[in-house]
Amino acid sequence: MRYLVLSDVHANIQALDAVLAAAPADRFDRVLVLGDLVGYGADPNAVVDRVRALDPLLVIRGNHDRVASGLDDPLQFNAMARQAAAWTLSTLTPANRDYLRALPVGPQPVGGRLEVCHGSPVDEDEYLFDATDAAGAFERVQHPVCLFGHTHLPMVFMRARRRQSAAAPDPDVAVSIVIEPDALYLINPGSVGQPRDGDARAAFALVDDEAGEVELRRVPYAVEAASRAILAAGLPPALAHRLAVGR
Numbered sequence: 001m002r003y004l005v006l007s008d009v010h011a012n013i014q015a016l017d018a019v020l021a022a023a024p025a026d027r028f029d030r031v032l033v034l035g036d037l038v039g040y041g042a043d044p045n046a047v048v049d050r051v052r053a054l055d056p057l058l059v060i061r062g063n064h065d066r067v068a069s070g071l072d073d074p075l076q077f078n079a080m081a082r083q084a085a086a087w088t089l090s091t092l093t094p095a096n097r098d099y100l101r102a103l104p105v106g107p108q109p110v111g112g113r114l115e116v117c118h119g120s121p122v123d124e125d126e127y128l129f130d131a132t133d134a135a136g137a138f139e140r141v142q143h144p145v146c147l148f149g150h151t152h153l154p155m156v157f158m159r160a161r162r163r164q165s166a167a168a169p170d171p172d173v174a175v176s177i178v179i180e181p182d183a184l185y186l187i188n189p190g191s192v193g194q195p196r197d198g199d200a201r202a203a204f205a206l207v208d209d210e211a212g213e214v215e216l217r218r219v220p221y222a223v224e225a226a227s228r229a230i231l232a233a234g235l236p237p238a239l240a241h242r243l244a245v246g247r
């Protein structure tokens with residue numbers, strides 16, 4: 001099966017639409033979403049509606065989905081995230097709020113070779129930033145390829161023959177990863193709606209689990225329009241300004 005993999009859309013409909021326009025329809029069969037559909041951005045209902053219309057094979061919950069749908073208190077959130085979560089909760093339609101509340105928690109298996117999670121295979125709130133974080137996660141994975149999100153940073157960790165490596169893909173180069181047999185991978189496609197690697201473009205991945213190929217891609221989107229919508233919604237201005245710098 002071939003998948004379009006989306007993570008951390010964060011209510012950015014402009015970025016999501018650009019990804020859907022750029023993802024070649026003949027390159028994927030189904031959609032996987034790694035959580036955080038909402039939070040930070042100005043269009044939570046449009047994003048949830050669009051994702052639901054894609055009939056994804058699997059959507060897992062992110063920490064922002066949990067808090068912005070009222071399932072949990074924003075105790076671990078900074079002031080900006082808390083304000084955005086409260087605004088999102090008051091803006092979501094009851095149907096979209098219920099949809100977010102019902103999302104399954106990762107990790108979840110997909111086919112025989114993949115699993116997906118939001119933060120890490122251990123905990124949806126855990127960040128996988130570095131080799132130490134990845135080492136712990138590799139002990140817990142159940143499948144050769146684990147797709148994760150949450151950090152908003154495209155990243156490939158690999159473990160083969162007890163040796164571990166890490167690579168932050170160059171956003172200016174289309175990255176193609178060939179899955180080696182007997183190796184384990186932790187792969188973050190990056191964030192659709194709030195990239196934090198210094199590149200404003202939306203990030204996504206195409207995964208072919210039978211061919212053993214993963215492609216990481218970037219696509220420009222209407223950043224200005226997304227920023228204006230955040231300001232017009234009365235959300236913290238820093239959430240609008242960060243989109244242009246990809247931080």
Ligand code: ZN
Pocket residue numbers: 008010036062064150151152
């Ligand atoms: Zn996120």
